[in-house]
Amino acid sequence: MSEYTLHCFAESGNAYKVALMLELTSQDWQPVFVDFFHGQTRDSQWRETLNEQGEVPVLEHAGQRLTQSALILDYLAERTGQYGPGDEDERREIWRWMLFDNHKFTSYYAMLRFLLCLKQTGETEVTGFLRERAKAAYRVVDAHLANTPFMVGRRLTIADLSLAGYVFMPEDTGIVLSEFSHIEAWKQRLRALPGWKHPYDLMPRTAS
Amino acid sequence: MSEYTLHCFAESGNAYKVALMLELTSQDWQPVFVDFFHGQTRDSQWRETLNEQGEVPVLEHAGQRLTQSALILDYLAERTGQYGPGDEDERREIWRWMLFDNHKFTSYYAMLRFLLCLKQTGETEVTGFLRERAKAAYRVVDAHLANTPFMVGRRLTIADLSLAGYVFMPEDTGIVLSEFSHIEAWKQRLRALPGWKHPYDLMPRTAS
Numbered sequence: 332m333s334e335y336t337l338h339c340f341a342e343s344g345n346a347y348k349v350a351l352m353l354e355l356t357s358q359d360w361q362p363v364f365v366d367f368f369h370g371q372t373r374d375s376q377w378r379e380t381l382n383e384q385g386e387v388p389v390l391e392h393a394g395q396r397l398t399q400s401a402l403i404l405d406y407l408a409e410r411t412g413q414y415g416p417g418d419e420d421e422r423r424e425i426w427r428w429m430l431f432d433n434h435k436f437t438s439y440y441a442m443l444r445f446l447l448c449l450k451q452t453g454e455t456e457v458t459g460f461l462r463e464r465a466k467a468a469y470r471v472v473d474a475h476l477a478n479t480p481f482m483v484g485r486r487l488t489i490a491d492l493s494l495a496g497y498v499f500m501p502e503d504t505g506i507v508l509s510e511f512s513h514i515e516a517w518k519q520r521l522r523a524l525p526g527w528k529h530p531y532d533l534m535p536r537t538a539s
Numbered sequence: 540m541s542e543y544t545l546h547c548f549a550e551s552g553n554a555y556k557v558a559l560m561l562e563l564t565s566q567d568w569q570p571v572f573v574d575f576f577h578g579q580t581r582d583s584q585w586r587e588t589l590n591e592q593g594e595v596p597v598l599e600h601a602g603q604r605l606t607q608s609a610l611i612l613d614y615l616a617e618r619t620g621q622y623g624p625g626d627e628d629e630r631r632e633i634w635r636w637m638l639f640d641n642h643k644f645t646s647y648y649a650m651l652r653f654l655l656c657l658k659q660t661g662e663t664e665v666t667g668f669l670r671e672r673a674k675a676a677y678r679v680v681d682a683h684l685a686n687t688p689f690m691v692g693r694r695l696t697i698a699d700l701s702l703a704g705y706v707f708m709p710e711d712t713g714i715v716l717s718e719f720s721h722i723e724a725w726k727q728r729l730r731a732l733p734g735w736k737h738p739y740d741l742m743p744r745t746a747s
Contacts, residue, residue, distance in 0.1 A: 378682075385679060397631070399635045405634075423610060427592075427606060427610055430641055434641045434646055456664035457665055457668045471591065471592055
């Protein structure tokens with residue numbers, strides 16, 4: 332039995348944020364596959380026993396059950412002593428970007444990808460709307476990364492790992508990534524980290 | 540000059556979260572009106588001098604400039620000693636709900652209200668989509684409030700103030716509020732707090 336158990340599936344960028352943190356910090360962890368696409372996170376058993384919010388990821392550690400990727404990243408940074416803030420100002424900057432990520436950067440992109448690429452709705456008013464919102468969030472992050480190699484403190488922190496949730500997903504959402512050159516350069520820096528793995532190589536995939 | 544300066548406008552529920560916290564804890568604060576509907580938060584001056592994320596609220600205090608409502612609430616809870624966590628478990632529970640709020644509860648509802656009621660797009664595929672997402676988030680919070688008077692620790696915390704951002708907004712989004720009876724009862728408990736004020740009575744409104 333590993334020290335950390337992560338309830339996850341490879342298509343979930345929110346789970347990837349945590350899986351990548353566990354991997355980069357060389358923790359003893361194991362993934363447990365969640366059958367999201369057949370409704371596992373939405374049934375009453377999941378809500379009652381694992382997460383009333385009906386979401387992945389859930390991390391089990393030392394008798395605790397943790398949810399919300401940003402909060403799990405904060406927990407792991409504290410436990411491992413890696414990729415956390417160096418002082419109070421950095422702590423606020425990290426949270427500021429993790430909140431922006433949850434509200435806009437990850438959330439619009441993930442929903443666009445889910446509808447267009449996984450649920451395969453085709454192009455609709457909704458996918459068009461989500462793409463514009465995702466691009467607006469991408470512009471904010473791209474402008475920030477024009478002046479710094481990583482989001483906070485010029486080194487890798489959990490703010491980067493939060494924003495990185497979906498940026499390596501291979502599906503084509505119709506966003507022209509070359510328009511966000513600073514994000515693309517930052518992705519190269521992340522990919523070059525020792526121990527970096529793609530989400531589809533780090534967690535179990537849903538059988539199609 | 541007040542101790543706290545809040546850049547805000549009455550139609551912003553994200554600003555209301557902070558304004559209500561300042562009011563309930565009897566801080567010396569003043570609002571500064573932001574002309575969001577004429578693009579003030581999106582122009583380059585705003586981004587360069589106040590918030591590169593292009594958002595309201597911004598709180599100025601003691602030479603610091605704070606953004607992201609959840610982070611500001613956390614800051615104010617610590618400074619005032621009110622409505623914060625009593626221990627580490629409560630701290631995580633509060634953040635867990637503030638993250639859910641940013642990702643889903645506030646965000647889908649606020650966008651639906653903005654498009655349908657303020658921008659007046661009429662009913663579209665997008666408003667229909669947002670309404671279903673908002674209702675799913677409302678169901679999660681309603682189920683939680685079936686067993687507790689407030690979100691965490693059976694007393695008012697900043698988790699409640701975060702989730703309360705848009706729930707008092709008067710515009711009709713087409714969501715049948717009576718379907719969420721536990722949320723409605725919780726709103727009554729909030730309204731009954733000494734010093735509670737409606738967002739439109741607490742911050743300057745945009746001239747129409």
